[in-house]
Amino acid sequence: MARIKVDHDKCTGCRLCELACSLHHIENTFNPKRSRIKVFIEGELHYPVLAGPYTDAECTAKNMVVIAGHEYDECVLCRASCPAKPIFKEPDTEVPLKCDFCGDPPDPQCVKVCVPGALTFLPED
Amino acid sequence: MDGWVGRIIRVDLSRGEFAVEDLDPYLAMDYIGGRGLGTKILYDEVDPQVDPLSPENKMVFMTGPLTGTGAPGGGRYMMVTKGPLAGTVNCCNSGGHFGPELKYAGYDGIIFEGKAPNPVYLWINNDDIEIRSAEHLWGKTTSETEDIIREEIGDKWQAMDTHINCIGPAGEKLVRLANIINGKNRALGRGGAGAVMGSKNLKAVVVRGTRAVTVADGEAFKEAVLAILEKVPPGGGPLADFGLLVVHAVVSMMGLIPTRNFQSGVFEGWGNIDGFALKEKFLVRNKACFSCPVAGGRVYRVDVEGFEGCGEVEAEAHVNFGPMCGIDNLAAILKANYICNDLGIDTISLGGSIACAMELYERGYLPEKDVGYQLNFGNVQAMVELVEKTGLRQDFGDVLAEGGYRMAEKYGHPELSMSVKRQEMPGYHVQGIQGTGLEFATSNRGADHMRACTYNSELLGIPEKLDPLVTEGKAAMCINLQNFLAAKDAAGLCLVTAATAQMTPEDVVSLLEPATGAGYTPEGVMLAGERIWNLERLFNLAAGITAKDDTLPKRMLEEPVLTGEAEGHVNRLGEMLPEYYQLRGWNEEGVPTQEKLEELGLA
Structure with missing residues (x-):
């Protein structure tokens, strides 16, 4: 299966990926709230997250994880859209959005505009 | 509309009312947006003679047609007002995420007029616009x-998507060096814009939006974006490594780093505070503004005792709290930068003002009893303390809060203020960079390194290398760049990203045309820039800022640099200025001729 590798350390928080996504999926339109990738910015940390599956039930246990001395809210890193994380939904209709690798064959537009190299496309091996 | 959203919010703070108005499409076409539209609105609606801190002054926040579109560096917005430091038209530019979010909420700009009876902030969430009480925020720092x-928004996810512009205590206390800060670290800087906001009892502007910015031809726009991204060096290039200190590395090598209030161009401690030192000691990571492929933002964290702090630092802060004050303690410089952002003060003007006070003190013009402590060059504690005191208008800080020029005037030596039109000069010794001297002297808001960036050409060879020590050809280059940069500011593009990608007027058109669907040409874009520049000039002339103010501090014109590549040189402004006026189509008094005004549609 093709993958997109996300290197959080390289992400500068410019959000060009959100714009490329929105333009690809909606004609002539830039709207980060309708993008299927979102960069969460918390202080000096940037988390690019690709929209995963929608679930209508939120987790019953929520995790804080510590990796290399940094504490992360797993909800922020999670790719799902759920009642506790109402992201990746059309703002007006609430229809869930999901990353589709920009079609078949996969051609993710977000990767193309990622100058710092935080997003890398790994084709099917 | 495409590119532009087509709507502006007008807020009457005195009455506590607001209205949403349509953007005039013809005006938008002629002035592009941002700096252009903002200046046009200010010029049409505000008497240039007005006291900048009176309710009659207005503040115009304005984005450009490329703001929020994904154009490289297309996240900029401007705030245009009459500034209290220089008394000129004052266009401040900032990146961050506020400008694009304003467009996603459905507005190109916001006009503030009058004065609120009590502290308020403006809340915008799509159609939901409210003037809310800011009593509980008054006195708080920007962070x-x-x-x-x-926290008051409650929902964590919505709070993350909300972007805020606000003033700190400095703006509230009408410090003439006050800034407006967004995202805790980005500034609508220079000229005292924060004091105008404070004078209106306006603490913050808060915005969130879920709507779209549409473009006329998405495919053509995307092609243009990818072509420009191709021109950005891999990973963002040297700017991503060292931020804007890249430029100052060259400035320093040439012996032109402003040292001890411009008394020298060589600072012995530069190696302790330069881009390498920052990277080695305190740099956490790079950070980009919205839509920026370069990411020159420098996030730092300092845990040295007494200087603790974290945030983002800009190159000019290194120079103005460093060499200018004779200080090579990087932790202290970053602390000063941190306090400036938190209280909402301009780092260039405050660093320059403190350096001026230090020289006055060392020469015996400023008595120690007025300051309360020794104020010699290199005095780290005094510098950091004065930064805080100025932001809060305490003790001697109350005098500095009026700006370096007014302070030096009070002590009888205004010539020791290294300022143009009362605004402090950024970190370039202009005796050795002739064109930059002309840029500072003719800038429409006082000394400014973001009005032509002539040093890019003279030092770095962008777009072409000119000898920094000659005056020939500098007037034409300066005019050309001033017009081009005005157009880029109007479009919503970042000047630093544009320089990194070596963007030409053709590149700007390649974005503007598919974005707006309007028939822009490279010549038309340059003409719009010239129109903006001349309109700013007309505002200043009517405000009483004239040719006599198009000058440099005596030190730049008469005292030769003693060392480095420019040894023996002064700035030969007199050789460049008459040619500048002539090429601008202005008369000898620096007033645009009738013919020029007609050509620009300003008659």
Whole structure:
């Protein structure tokens, strides 16, 4: 299966990926709230997250994880859209959005505009 | 509309009312947006003679047609007002995420007029616009203000998507060096814009939006974006490594780093505070503004005792709190930068003002009893303390809060203020960079390194290398760049990203045309820039800022640099200025001729 590798350390928080996504999926339109990738910015940390599956039930246990001395809210890193994380939904209709690798064959537009190299496309091996 | 959203919010703070108005499409076409539209609105609606801190002054926040579109560096917005430091038209530019979010909420700009009877902030969430009480925010720092407002939103995810512009205590106390800060670290800087906001009892502008910015031809726009991204060096290039200190590395090598209030161009401690030192000691990571492929933002964290702090630092802060004050303690410089952002003060003007006070003190013009402590060059504690005191208008800080020029005037030596039109000069010894001297002298808001960036050409060879020590050809280059940069500011593009990608007027058109669907040409874009520049000039002339103010501090014109590549040189402004006026189509008094005004549609 093709993958997109996300290197959080390289992400500068410019959000060009959100714009490329929105333009690809909606004609002539830039709207980060309708993008299927979102960069969460918390202080000096940037988390690019690709929209995963929608679930209508939120987790019953929520995790804080510590990796290399940094504490992360797993909800922020999670790719799902759920009642506790109402992201990746059309703002007006609430229809869930999901990353589709920009079609078949996969051609993710977000990767193309990622100058710092935080997003890398790994084709099917 | 495409590119532009087509709507502006007008807020009457005195009455506590607001209205949403349509953007005039013809005006938008002629002035592009941002700096252009903002200046046009100010010029049409505000008497240039007005006291900048009176309710009659207005503040115009304005984005450009490329703001929020994904154009490289297309996240900029401007705030245009009459500034209290220089008394000129004052266009401040900032990146961050506020400008694009304003467009996603459905507005190109916001006009503030009048004065609120009590502290307020403006809340915008798509159609939901409210003037809310800011009583509980008054007196808070910029970071506290952001945190409180986000906390009040309640929903974590919505709070993350909300972007905030606010003033700190400096703006509230009408410090003439006050800034407006967004995202805790980005500034609508220079000229005292924060004091205008404070004079209106306006603490913050908060925005969130879920709507779209549409473009006329998405495919053509995307092609243009990818072509420009191709021109950005891999990973963002040297700017991503060292931020804007890249430029100052060259400045320093040439012996032109402003040292001890411009008394020298060589600072012995530069190696302790330069881009390498920052990277080695305190740099956490790079950070980009919205839509920026370069990411020159420098996030730092300092845990040295007494200087603790974290945030983002800009190159000019290194120079103005460093060599200018004779200080090579990087932790202290970053602390000064941190306090400036938190209280909402301009780092260039405050660093320059403190350096001026230090020279006055060392020469015996400024008595120690007025300051309360020794104020010699290199005095780290005094510098950091004065930064805080100025932001809060305490003790001697109350005098500095009026700006370096007014302070030096008070002590009988205004010539020791290294300022143009009362605004402090950024970190370039212009005796050795002739064109930059002309840029500072003719800038429409006082000394400014973001009005032509002539040093890019003279030092770095962008777009073409000119000898920094000659005056020939500098007037034409300066005019050309001033017009081009005015157009880029109007479009919503970042000047630093544009320089990194070596963007030409053709590149700007390649974005503007598919974005707006309007028939822009490279010549038309340059003409719009010239129109903006001349309109700013007309405002200043009517405000009483004239040719006599198009000058440099005596030190730049008469005292030769003693060392480095420019040894023996002064700035030969007199050789460049008459040619500048002539090429601008202005008369000898620096007034645009009738013919020029007609050509620009300003008659």
